[in-house]
Amino acid sequence: MTKPELQQHYQALWQQSLLKFEQHQFETDPLLTAKDDKRYGITLLARPSEQVKQQIRHHLAELMQLEPQQYYYPASDLHLTVLSLISCYAGFTLSQIDTAAYVELVKEVIADTGPFRLDFQGITASPSCVLVQGFFDDQKLNQLRAKLRSAFGQSTLQHSIDQRYAIQTAHMTVLRFTQQPANPVLFLQKIKALTSVDFGSCLIDELELVGNDWYQRQQNTVLLSRFDLNKSAVNTAV
Template sequence: MDLSEHYNQLYKKSAAAILAGNYKLDSQINNPSDSRFGITLLIRPSEKIKAYIQLFLNELKAIEPTQYYYPDADIHITLMSIISCYEGFTLDKISIEDYIKVIQESLINLGKIKIEFRGVTASPSALMIQGFPADESLNNLRNKLRENFKKSTLQQSIDSRYAISTAHSTVMRFQEKLQNPEKLIAVAEKFRDYNFGEFTVDKVELVYNDWYQRENNTIHLHDFDI
């Protein structure tokens, strides 16, 4: 299944569930004792694209003001979840330099990564911006990271939840009962094929993060120029 079809199927299934009241609330967003942390390699979209995303979010906020919306500083694409968030993980359990070295090796001879943000999709618990890589550069980098980390002895959980293959960005999560599910889906439909813009990735970031990539819980570990 190609990426466009994957997003389409996800949207159709999730929109139907939302309208039927079968959506899922995230009970952990406001839990101050949530201790799920991990390390992630991520991509940040351009400021221009984030401005267009906020236009979309502002329309959603007008009808669903009590949901969880990602601020600009938290919007990202997960390039690779190297250690998936789990309870009690702390940085003193690993050597950051060893991880940096493996990532640097994976970036050798990498082509330019271009990503187009076009349209929105949904899950039963969130709304996402659809990302479309221009070519295979992103997949090639992910495969190199998989190969190099599996050859190493470093703690990692790559692909343990699922094999990442998309380039989406989650921008809204359901944290309370929806007040206007029909209007929510109407806004999603309005932006279903909206062109948020294209950007060329000039760096990727290694971070220690919570489940939601909140800036105030994130420790920046390293930037890799590409």
């Protein structure tokens, strides 16, 4: 997607969700607090800079005071999904696959992918969550995703790329609804004020291949490998 296409896509998401929010229709996630949620998968992701994380947390502070019962992603869990290789499903464990083969294939694919810059500006939403909008000017992220899709499609490795939806954006989920907002009118007023906030930009020069739960909680995340886009090299986690 080009930047204008991303803007159009985010705006369409926002307008659709806004209609529901204005009717006090917020989709809550009953599994957020479930202790028996066994969904697990593998994701190639990027982390925003500490400065971007701080900006996000700073601008969410009023919302957190107003609606403390909602689920706000901690700074440690904020991420951009490059590609979900195995979408989370109940019963999957890392022991079922050869993780080294996944690391090696990703390493081959990203060998000529350099760093890319992302700009985080404004928010959009789905009926169940609030998202920070990410934008990119060049097509490195799109090209990387296309190469990964091709490589895994030609491999014999288990994957479920694009089965849920074909990811094209650079958004980050920052809030999920655990219950209906106590003050939906004021809540909506607060999130509308975030649509024009500049959360900053950062250079993405490192990617992580991780085993993860549905919410990318740090305590359930297993780092399989870290890829340095500056060197086109891989440092495998021990």
